[in-house]
Amino acid sequence: MRDLDLGTITDAAAESWRDTPNARLRHVLERLVIHLHDFARDVSLTHEDWRAALDFLTECGRITDDSRNEFALLSDVLGLTSLVDLANAAPDATAGSVLGPFYAENSPVVPLGADIAGDNPGETVLLTGMVRDGDGTPIPGALVDLWQADTRGNYAVQDPSLPAENLRCRQYTDDAGRYAVVTVLPAPYSIPMDGPVGALLAATRRSPWRPAHIHVIASAEGHAPLVTELFIADDPHLDSDAVFGVRAGLVFLPRRFTEKEASPVPLTRQPRWRLDADITLARRGA
Numbered sequence: 001m002r003d004l005d006l007g008t009i010t011d012a013a014a015e016s017w018r019d020t021p022n023a024r025l026r027h028v029l030e031r032l033v034i035h036l037h038d039f040a041r042d043v044s045l046t047h048e049d050w051r052a053a054l055d056f057l058t059e060c061g062r063i064t065d066d067s068r069n070e071f072a073l074l075s076d077v078l079g080l081t082s083l084v085d086l087a088n089a090a091p092d093a094t095a096g097s098v099l100g101p102f103y104a105e106n107s108p109v110v111p112l113g114a115d116i117a118g119d120n121p122g123e124t125v126l127l128t129g130m131v132r133d134g135d136g137t138p139i140p141g142a143l144v145d146l147w148q149a150d151t152r153g154n155y156a157v158q159d160p161s162l163p164a165e166n167l168r169c170r171q172y173t174d175d176a177g178r179y180a181v182v183t184v185l186p187a188p189y190s191i192p193m194d195g196p197v198g199a200l201l202a203a204t205r206r207s208p209w210r211p212a213h214i215h216v217i218a219s220a221e222g223h224a225p226l227v228t229e230l231f232i233a234d235d236p237h238l239d240s241d242a243v244f245g246v247r248a249g250l251v252f253l254p255r256r257f258t259e260k261e262a263s264p265v266p267l268t269r270q271p272r273w274r275l276d277a278d279i280t281l282a283r284r285g286a
Helices: 009-015 023-042 047-063 070-077 080-087 196-204
Strands: 124-132 143-147 168-172 178-184 213-219 226-232 273-276
Touching: 009 023, 047 070, 047 196, 070 080, 070 196, 143 178, 168 178
Parallel strands: 124 273
Antiparallel strands: 124 178, 143 168, 143 213, 213 226
16 A cells, blocks of 8 residues: 555555455445545545544534434434435335434333323324324334424423423324324424534524424334324425425324314313324335
8 A cells, every 4th residue: 555646545445345244334335435535536625624524523422412413413404314214215105204313212101192292381282193004004003102392492302401201202003003192283493503513504504493393203013113203284494494304295284173073082181283194104124
């Protein structure tokens, strides 16, 4: 490697991974080096650019902790998360969308019709739907993991003033494949602006706003798990989502829940709205 120059450095760096036992890892690393070097040449990367990028990534690492992943947020605002979602989507399943940086594992398991709205401000809504197979067959015992921000845009994991389990839960579908919880209608909110990703958006005058949404992970035995979001129709930020998560099939219009309407499941309180959102899971390996 003593004769390295601009014409040979990329091949040498790519070739350095040749003994990697895992073929997939070897391929990814080789192609990463090639594309990264091509990018540096394309933009005529300077020492100042390079140092700024390293400082930016270092700060992303510094602010990341158990309740916040700044690297996930960076992937989201660059559109990379959505690109991976779209490239790996199953044609007969509900569209996937971003996980986001504030997912918390092991949310409490609640029964059908549970009220997770608690004393949160906002208008109550019955969120319900069927989890189905690609052929339309309901899936009993599917696990639906739900979480959302409150009306101030705060998730339980990022706001110590909120209960740890605020506006998040897991629920198993019933024999008809139905899930149902009473929660509050979500509100649009800005992504966190106190970190390096927020500073990047501010410097580039990009909108930091996300349209109102509820996060969902749905899974069932024999099916590929689905990470997605449910968006509220008529939100002003649907066409400018900071993380490119909106899909046409994930936008839902709530409707008034009337006193005369029969609820599909027993409820402990009368919600003001109802939002029906069915979820289709693809069979694993399909």
